[in-house]
Amino acid sequence: xxxxxxxxxxxxxxxxxxxxxxxxxxxxxxxxxxxxxxxxxxxxxxxxxxxxxxxxxxxxxxxxxxxxxxxxxxxxxxxxxxxxxxxxxxxxxxxxxxxxxxxxxxxxxxxxxxxxxxxxxxxxxxxxxxxxxxxxxxxxxxxxxxxxxxxxxxxxxxxxxxxxxxxxxxxxxxxxxxxxxxxxxxxxxxxxxxxxxxxxxxxxxxxxxxxxxxxxxxxxxxxxxxxxxxxxxxxxxxxxxxxxxxxxxxxxxxxxxxxxxxxxxxxxxxxxxxxxxxxxxxxxxxxxxxxxxxxxxxxxxxxxxxxxxxxxxxxxxxxxxxxxxxxxxxxxxxxxxxxxxxxxxxxxx
Numbered sequence: 001x002x003x004x005x006x007x008x009x010x011x012x013x014x015x016x017x018x019x020x021x022x023x024x025x026x027x028x029x030x031x032x033x034x035x036x037x038x039x040x041x042x043x044x045x046x047x048x049x050x051x052x053x054x055x056x057x058x059x060x061x062x063x064x065x066x067x068x069x070x071x072x073x074x075x076x077x078x079x080x081x082x083x084x085x086x087x088x089x090x091x092x093x094x095x096x097x098x099x100x101x102x103x104x105x106x107x108x109x110x111x112x113x114x115x116x117x118x119x120x121x122x123x124x125x126x127x128x129x130x131x132x133x134x135x136x137x138x139x140x141x142x143x144x145x146x147x148x149x150x151x152x153x154x155x156x157x158x159x160x161x162x163x164x165x166x167x168x169x170x171x172x173x174x175x176x177x178x179x180x181x182x183x184x185x186x187x188x189x190x191x192x193x194x195x196x197x198x199x200x201x202x203x204x205x206x207x208x209x210x211x212x213x214x215x216x217x218x219x220x221x222x223x224x225x226x227x228x229x230x231x232x233x234x235x236x237x238x239x240x241x242x243x244x245x246x247x248x249x250x251x252x253x254x255x256x257x258x259x260x261x262x263x264x265x266x267x268x269x270x271x272x273x274x275x276x277x278x279x280x281x282x283x284x285x286x287x288x289x290x291x292x293x294x295x296x297x298x299x300x301x302x303x304x305x306x307x308x309x310x311x312x313x314x315x316x317x318x319x320x321x322x323x324x325x326x327x328x329x330x331x332x333x334x335x336x337x338x339x340x341x342x343x344x345x346x347x348x349x
Contacts, residue, residue: 001344002067003028003035004060006082007075008042008051015184016265017075017092020142023166024073024090024343027336030167036063040079048078048095048120052127055081073343080131088343089132090140090161091150092262098124099153100260129154140343142263143285161342162289163263164334165272168241172274172328173249175320178207179278179310180251182244182266185214189258190280192216192223193306197257199227200307206232206314208255209247213238248273252320253296253313257306260284271295271331276323278309295327 005028007021021037028035040058043051055078063069072084080089097105098121106114132139133156140161141147150156183189191210197203210220210233217237224233239247248254254270255278263285270277271289277296279286290296297312299305313320 001033001070002063003033003071003073003344004038004063004069004084005035005073005075006038006040006058006060006079008040008055008077008079010042016263019166019265020092020163021075023163023336024340026167027340031337031340040082042076042078045097048124052078052081055079056083058082060084071344074136077128080136081127083135085137087136088138088140089136090142090163090343091132091146091158092142093146093149094128094153095124100149125153129156132156138345144288145260145284146262159342161339162334163265163268164336164339165268165331166241166265167336168245168269168272170245170269170272171249172324175252175275175317175324176250177314178209178251179253179255179314180209180211180247180275181255182211182239182247183256183258185212185216185220187216188260189214190301191220191257193257193280193301193303194255195220195223195227195229195233196303197306197310198229198233200303202304202311203307203314206307206310208232208310209234209236209251211236211239211244211247244269245273248275251275252317253278253323255279255306255310256283256286257301258283258286259301261286264289268331268334271327271334274324274328276313276320276327278306278313280306289330291326291330294323295330296323 005021005024025035025037041051041054060072060082072087074080074089076092077094139158141158144160147158150158253276257280261284267277267286267289277290279290280301282301292298297309299309
């Protein structure tokens with residue numbers, strides 16, 4: 001079968017959806033299919049209509065050699081606007097500023113801009129609902145968090161299908177003294193909460209390495225200095241896949257306290273490395289995957305609660321090993337062969 005994997009992305013951006021999309025292509029090829037990745041436009045605020053139109057007009061029916069493409073798997077907005085008779089959406093998110101993050105977003109706008117964005121929001125809601133109920137064969141949500149958003153905004157039916165870890169050479173080289181966090185440094189990832197937790201008396205002596213880059217990098221670096229944590233907290237910046245695997249292999253556990261995360265790929269990457277994950281009750285996808293006391297620790301989204309969880313793992317290697325074994329068992333149930341089989345099923349509506 002010839003399969004086109006389609007996702008949208010702004011220029012010069014790299015995110016988890018692209019990692020998952022490339023992993024789908026690799027898994028399809030491993031299963032004997034011919035597959036390729038198409039990256040379609042995603043424009044900035046005020047230009048969304050042109051991005052939707054560009055995706056709608058993108059030809060995904062014919063391959064470069066003129067042969068027919070049998071199946072399409074699309075991901076985020078507005079890539080699901082492409083047209084094909086066998087089109088499955090594996091959604092990570094729609095444009096969240098117009099959905100679950102609307103209250104936060106509109107609070108930053110002037111009165112005039114708010115009126116304009118309300119009209120644009122209503123238009124995008126209508127278009128998305130049409131595309132996801134009338135123009136696709138099936139909708140999968142990458143987490144129950146995403147499924148709830150689809151139901152809340154548009155009453156769109158979907159099935160939960162967790163993405164497996166990308167096909168990388170994960171391993172466990174032991175349970176060293178340092179905790180590890182990796183994420184884009186943006187407000188919703190809440191690395192500031194992690195730094196504040198590490199500054200709590202309960203976390204005295206806990207060491208942590210933070211990998212990633214983003215708009216909040218300078219702010220996080222300043223927070224580390226302001227709290228006098230330079231001796232215990234290392235801010236690495238962006239790391240490549242090889243370095244990521246190495247840090248996962250040697251850390252004590254992984255910390256991921258994001259707010260309402262769509263999925264959180266690092267969670268299953270930690271599981272594949274036999275490492276427990278510390279997350280928060282309102283972290284969305286990660287809190288669905290992590291079973292408190294079995295594959296990690298789930299705490300309240302406060303510095304004190306997170307500090308207590310970090311201290312438990314940092315001070316008890318045996319606990320880290322036990323939870324790491326539970327994490328590995330949980331991750332083993334999320335496989336690419338089973339995922340690909342579901343994505344290729346046709347379900348006529």
